[in-house]
Amino acid sequence: MKLQFAMDTLTTQAALELAAAAAPHVDILELGTPLIKSAGLSAVTAVKSAHPDKIVFADLKTMDAGELEAEIAFAAGADLVSVLGSAGDSTILGAVKAAKKHGKGIVVDLIGVADKPARAKEVVALGVEFVEMHAGLDEQAEEGFTFSTLLRDGEASGVPFSVAGGITASTIAAVQQSGARVAVAGGAIYGAPDVGVAAATLRAAIV
Numbered sequence: 001m002k003l004q005f006a007m008d009t010l011t012t013q014a015a016l017e018l019a020a021a022a023a024p025h026v027d028i029l030e031l032g033t034p035l036i037k038s039a040g041l042s043a044v045t046a047v048k049s050a051h052p053d054k055i056v057f058a059d060l061k062t063m064d065a066g067e068l069e070a071e072i073a074f075a076a077g078a079d080l081v082s083v084l085g086s087a088g089d090s091t092i093l094g095a096v097k098a099a100k101k102h103g104k105g106i107v108v109d110l111i112g113v114a115d116k117p118a119r120a121k122e123v124v125a126l127g128v129e130f131v132e133m134h135a136g137l138d139e140q141a142e143e144g145f146t147f148s149t150l151l152r153d154g155e156a157s158g159v160p161f162s163v164a165g166g167i168t169a170s171t172i173a174a175v176q177q178s179g180a181r182v183a184v185a186g187g188a189i190y191g192a193p194d195v196g197v198a199a200a201t202l203r204a205a206i207v
């Protein structure tokens with residue numbers, strides 16, 4: 001299982017500092033949605049230039065104009081770009097077209113989708129690399145939130161999936177046991193007193 005670090009920060013400089021500390025321990029460096037909205041796609045270029053050996057994920061969460069948005073992110077240096085599962089199939093197909101042109105991949109984020117396993121099957125048939133079983137930051141803060149639903153949905157989907165939703169060093173082993181291809185961790189790394197140690201701890205918890 002790969003480890004993806006979601007850098008939910010606001011400036012390119014902060015992202016470069018986080019990436020430098022965590023890179024030895026992670027496989028995928030994610031430019032979070034707030035970072036791309038704040039700093040622009042030049043942040044993707046900066047992170048990819050500093051870490052050409054890492055997979056760089058641009059978390060665009062695209063909802064429309066799939067081909068155009070994916071195209072500009074791939075041109076900026078992204079290896080993977082996210083599109084929302086609640087977007088129409090034409091949006092997802094457009095993004096897949098841009099990915100094929102660049103020899104890169106689309107990840108469909110199933111945040112907010114009620115029947116995640118069903119939509120996962122549909123979008124993988126459209127040509128996406130994998131889906132993300134995702135409970136966002138707001139959903140995580142809701143009363144009654146249970147992380148285990150994401151793992152059950154991933155297993156039920158029968159397609160390649162990642163998991164994101166407040167993963168910590170104590171829950172990442174369960175993510176691996178669910179068969180996830182990628183574990184996405186944001187706050188557990190960027191919110192830790194020592195980013196490098198936190199990333200290394202998550203890595204060590206993957207058996």
Ligand SMILES: O=C(CO)[C@H](O)[C@H](O)COP(=O)(O)O
Pocket residue numbers: 006007008032033059135136137164165166167184185186187188
């Ligand atoms: O995409 C996101 C929010 O929409 C986050 O990057 C994702 O949820 C991972 O962060 P965390 O581990 O803090 O939940």
